[in-house]
Amino acid sequence: MFxxxxxxxxxMGGVAIGGSALAGGRARAEAPPGAIEYDVQPDPTxxxxxxxxxxxxxxxxxQFENEVRWRYPTASLDSSWxxxxxxxxxxxxxxxxxxxxxxxxxxxxxxxxxxxxxxxxMVDQPLRFTMDDLxxxxxxxxxxxxxxxxxxxxxxxxxxxKTVQGxxxxxxxxxxxxxxxSTVLEMAGVQDKAAWILAEGSDxxxxxxxxxxxxxxxDAILAYAQNGEALRPEQGYPLRLLLxxxxxxxxxxxxxxxxVSDKPFMTREETSKYTDLMPDGTARQFSLEMExxxxxxxxxxxxxxxxxxxxxxxxxAWSGRGKITKVEVSTDGGATWREAALDGxxxxxxxxxxxxxxxxxxxxxxxxxxxxxxxxxxxxxMEQLVAVRGLKSVYHLNAIQSWHVAxxxxxxxxxx
Amino acid sequence: MFxxxxxxxxxMGGVAIGGSALAGGRARAEAPPGAIEYDVQPDPTxxxxxxxxxxxxxxxxxQFENEVRWRYPTASLDSSWxxxxxxxxxxxxxxxxxxxxxxxxxxxxxxxxxxxxxxxxMVDQPLRFTMDDLxxxxxxxxxxxxxxxxxxxxxxxxxxxKTVQGxxxxxxxxxxxxxxxSTVLEMAGVQDKAAWILAEGSDxxxxxxxxxxxxxxxDAILAYAQNGEALRPEQGYPLRLLLxxxxxxxxxxxxxxxxVSDKPFMTREETSKYTDLMPDGTARQFSLEMExxxxxxxxxxxxxxxxxxxxxxxxxAWSGRGKITKVEVSTDGGATWREAALDGxxxxxxxxxxxxxxxxxxxxxxxxxxxxxxxxxxxxxMEQLVAVRGLKSVYHLNAIQSWHVAxxxxxxxxxx
Numbered sequence: 001m002f003x004x005x006x007x008x009x010x011x012m013g014g015v016a017i018g019g020s021a022l023a024g025g026r027a028r029a030e031a032p033p034g035a036i037e038y039d040v041q042p043d044p045t046x047x048x049x050x051x052x053x054x055x056x057x058x059x060x061x062x063q064f065e066n067e068v069r070w071r072y073p074t075a076s077l078d079s080s081w082x083x084x085x086x087x088x089x090x091x092x093x094x095x096x097x098x099x100x101x102x103x104x105x106x107x108x109x110x111x112x113x114x115x116x117x118x119x120x121x122m123v124d125q126p127l128r129f130t131m132d133d134l135x136x137x138x139x140x141x142x143x144x145x146x147x148x149x150x151x152x153x154x155x156x157x158x159x160x161x162k163t164v165q166g167x168x169x170x171x172x173x174x175x176x177x178x179x180x181x182s183t184v185l186e187m188a189g190v191q192d193k194a195a196w197i198l199a200e201g202s203d204x205x206x207x208x209x210x211x212x213x214x215x216x217x218x219d220a221i222l223a224y225a226q227n228g229e230a231l232r233p234e235q236g237y238p239l240r241l242l243l244x245x246x247x248x249x250x251x252x253x254x255x256x257x258x259x260v261s262d263k264p265f266m267t268r269e270e271t272s273k274y275t276d277l278m279p280d281g282t283a284r285q286f287s288l289e290m291e292x293x294x295x296x297x298x299x300x301x302x303x304x305x306x307x308x309x310x311x312x313x314x315x316x317a318w319s320g321r322g323k324i325t326k327v328e329v330s331t332d333g334g335a336t337w338r339e340a341a342l343d344g345x346x347x348x349x350x351x352x353x354x355x356x357x358x359x360x361x362x363x364x365x366x367x368x369x370x371x372x373x374x375x376x377x378x379x380x381x382m383e384q385l386v387a388v389r390g391l392k393s394v395y396h397l398n399a400i401q402s403w404h405v406a407x408x409x410x411x412x413x414x415x416x
Numbered sequence: 417m418f419x420x421x422x423x424x425x426x427x428m429g430g431v432a433i434g435g436s437a438l439a440g441g442r443a444r445a446e447a448p449p450g451a452i453e454y455d456v457q458p459d460p461t462x463x464x465x466x467x468x469x470x471x472x473x474x475x476x477x478x479q480f481e482n483e484v485r486w487r488y489p490t491a492s493l494d495s496s497w498x499x500x501x502x503x504x505x506x507x508x509x510x511x512x513x514x515x516x517x518x519x520x521x522x523x524x525x526x527x528x529x530x531x532x533x534x535x536x537x538m539v540d541q542p543l544r545f546t547m548d549d550l551x552x553x554x555x556x557x558x559x560x561x562x563x564x565x566x567x568x569x570x571x572x573x574x575x576x577x578k579t580v581q582g583x584x585x586x587x588x589x590x591x592x593x594x595x596x597x598s599t600v601l602e603m604a605g606v607q608d609k610a611a612w613i614l615a616e617g618s619d620x621x622x623x624x625x626x627x628x629x630x631x632x633x634x635d636a637i638l639a640y641a642q643n644g645e646a647l648r649p650e651q652g653y654p655l656r657l658l659l660x661x662x663x664x665x666x667x668x669x670x671x672x673x674x675x676v677s678d679k680p681f682m683t684r685e686e687t688s689k690y691t692d693l694m695p696d697g698t699a700r701q702f703s704l705e706m707e708x709x710x711x712x713x714x715x716x717x718x719x720x721x722x723x724x725x726x727x728x729x730x731x732x733a734w735s736g737r738g739k740i741t742k743v744e745v746s747t748d749g750g751a752t753w754r755e756a757a758l759d760g761x762x763x764x765x766x767x768x769x770x771x772x773x774x775x776x777x778x779x780x781x782x783x784x785x786x787x788x789x790x791x792x793x794x795x796x797x798m799e800q801l802v803a804v805r806g807l808k809s810v811y812h813l814n815a816i817q818s819w820h821v822a823x824x825x826x827x828x829x830x831x832x
Binding site: 032033034038039040041044045046047048049050051052053054055056057058059060061062063064065067068069070071077078080082088089090091092093094095096097098099101103105106107108109110111112113136137138139140141143175176177202203204206225227228229230231232233234237238254310311312314343345347353355357 | 448449450454455456457460461462463464465466467468469470471472473474475476477478479480481483484485486487493494496498504505506507508509510511512513514515517519521522523524525526527528529552553554555556557559591592593618619620622641643644645646647648649650653654670726727728730759761763769771773
């Protein structure tokens with residue numbers, strides 16, 4: 001299978017396999033994570049290329065590509081999150097290897113042959129499913145974003161993180177496939193007084209959230225696949241809950257248990273955490289739907305425009321409530337706005353790529369984007385958002401992002 | 417970055433890193449290509465999971481997933497193709513690591529910093545682009561399938577390969593991003609008599625094809641990204657031509673040169689190869705558009721249905737001429753047909769997932785699917801196709817596929 005590797009150095013996942021491991025192999029500069037290092041041909045038209053099955057039949061990215069998820073420096077490595085490099089993203093799909101993730105007790109490694117999902121509580125017939133059972137049921141595929149409601153939590157009081165990966169990298173889009181939650185709920189028979197359903201993960205945090213039964217019966221999916229293959233481990237392999245448009249924390253990963261009830265379960269993640277402290281001292285609870293948001297990914301923080309001239313301003317917009325209908329872009333800090341073009345297809349509850357041609361004359365500029373969704377909701381300015389929410393919140397910052405462009409081309413994160 | 421790995425065995429890409437390479441690491445069973453082997457926790461709720469950056473920030477698939485591209489056993493390893501495992505596919509997107517590929521002289525390894533695209537011939541101003549130049553131009557993202565016109569070449573005279581990976585695995589779907597070819601052609605100024613454009617790759621085959629200028633000006637894309645990240649090496653990194661709906665061979669990979677002309681260039685790949693020998697001894701040339709086609713991926717060849725009962729029949733349909741409007745499924749070898757449900761969004765020139773509930777009573781059955789596209793074209797039976805094309809063709813087999821289900825549940829490839 002690895003015919004030909006003996007004459008090449010090989011590196012993968014950032015871990016070097018030196019000359020001693022492969023007969024005739026040479027130690028080389030370290031390949032980025034996810035890449036295999038191959039010899040570069042001085043003139044590839046004059047020399048046979050490498051053999052295709054050098055990669056074992058599952059291809060890897062180019063050794064010249066090195067973007068990775070960035071782990072936010074939480075105090076503990078065991079409960080942390082890592083963010084998608086949005087600046088290098090293209091289109092709407094996030095490569096599965098770069099999908100953001102949030103975990104509360106590390107990433108469990110689960111054998112799908114032994115994994116089960118239990119459904120009980122206020123149902124006529126409690127049920128237990130193996131993964132094979134679930135895969136035999138009717139399935140559905142949907143392209144949706146998931147956004148952690150903590151996306152941007154560093155940015156409330158002042159611009160803090162330098163890049164769009166830091167300010168907005170807790171949102172990603174995949175095509176998800178699985179069984180509608182309504183299918184298994186109908187099999188079990190939901191009782192009349194049912195109003196909520198608990199979802200529980202089989203990680204060491206035993207992550208739990210309560211979900212309104214109406215959402216569960218509407219568009220929720222028990223997802224076992226992502227972008228055409230099995231879920232990635234850090235996305236909940238072998239099974240996660242997908243609640244289109246709801247805050248990411250509710251999309252319980254490594255899903256093992258569902259319990260139907262007449263009231264919410266008041267778990268830690270919906271009482272102590274994932275609530276929004278308002279200016280009057282009360283807390284907003286079950287703020288589940290992600291409101292419309294957008295961000296310019298090019299140009300964005302920590303980039304430098306090499307010279308005046310033509311640039312295509314591009315970014316992504318999304319709403320937990322449906323389709324994006326319009327994105328407007330300002331290059332003068334919100335004084336004037338132009339409508340951006342949207343890449344089709346514009347899908348409901350999905351990243352939508354927008355683009356606007358911009359000729360930069362070298363002047364100081366402040367770039368902003370503003371999303372409007374099909375409910376008519378308009379993404380607020382930071383000032384508008386703070387007027388309602390105050391500065392005690394952690395979650396649900398969806399204000400307009402501003403990028404300052406200096407005359408020398410340097411782009412920085414600002415509040416404007 | 418690899419904190420925590422010292423207590424774990426690590427394997428990636430099928431190449432073992434033994435205990436001698438990592439202090440305290442243990443040799444383990446080999447992980448499948450594209451996976452990293454981690455310890456399985458007996459009860460993941462009782463033990464902290466692994467650290468997220470154990471993967472270096474670019475995630476890999478689960479160690480329990482082992483589907484790989486299958487290389488067709490061509491005489492030479494240097495010119496070959498490898499096929500997507502469609503049976504395990506979900507939704508419309510093909511994971512980039514499993515996208516089919518065809519190469520004629522191995523896979524070149526090209527440094528994008530030195531790669532250039534030249535545009536010359538019947539243009540007012542010949543142009544030369546670096547990759548940075550191309551990435552500054554207005555861009556577009558589209559989800560399209562690419563199908564090799566050799567897909568199914570073993571199946572003309574009799575059912576030959578056992579699985580859907582072998583019979584249909586030379587088609588895959590990705591979201592592609594790049595610059596419209598029309599953008600650079602307009603920059604160069606195409607002269608009035610221009611009718612064709614040559615595309616040339618920088619692999620050792622110096623792969624070349626002629627493309628009608630109307631197609632080039634319509635929807636052709638100079639693609640540098642795939643599924644949200646850079647093109648994969650075997651897909652033409654750093655640049656390929658994308659000609660939506662045209663046979664895969666024309667989507668020149670490792671693209672380095674475009675030459676505008678008033679006539680086709682009559683390259684090897686459009687004279688000796690990629691032509692269709694008809695029953696009367698003439699050859700059909702420039703049969704570029706891929707006609708409507710579909711295949712059932714579950715159940716499919718070499719599977720065994722465990723027992724009678726409910727199954728969701730599913731598969732993919734696609735057309736190089738636009739959208740799929742209908743897919744019909746037969747379980748009795750074409751005697752009767754039922755309309756399958758199509759997963760939305762149904763996109764133009766894109767795999768469309770279809771699904772049909774089926775309760776199998778244990779009888780002998782022959783499963784077939786039939787695609788109809790928005791031009792009204794109906795996918796032909798094998799008999800209808802052979803009546804027109806004869807049996808001397810290699811390329812463009814788009815006939816209805818039949819899977820025989822035996823009473824014991826065994827599924828086999830048949831001509832019915």
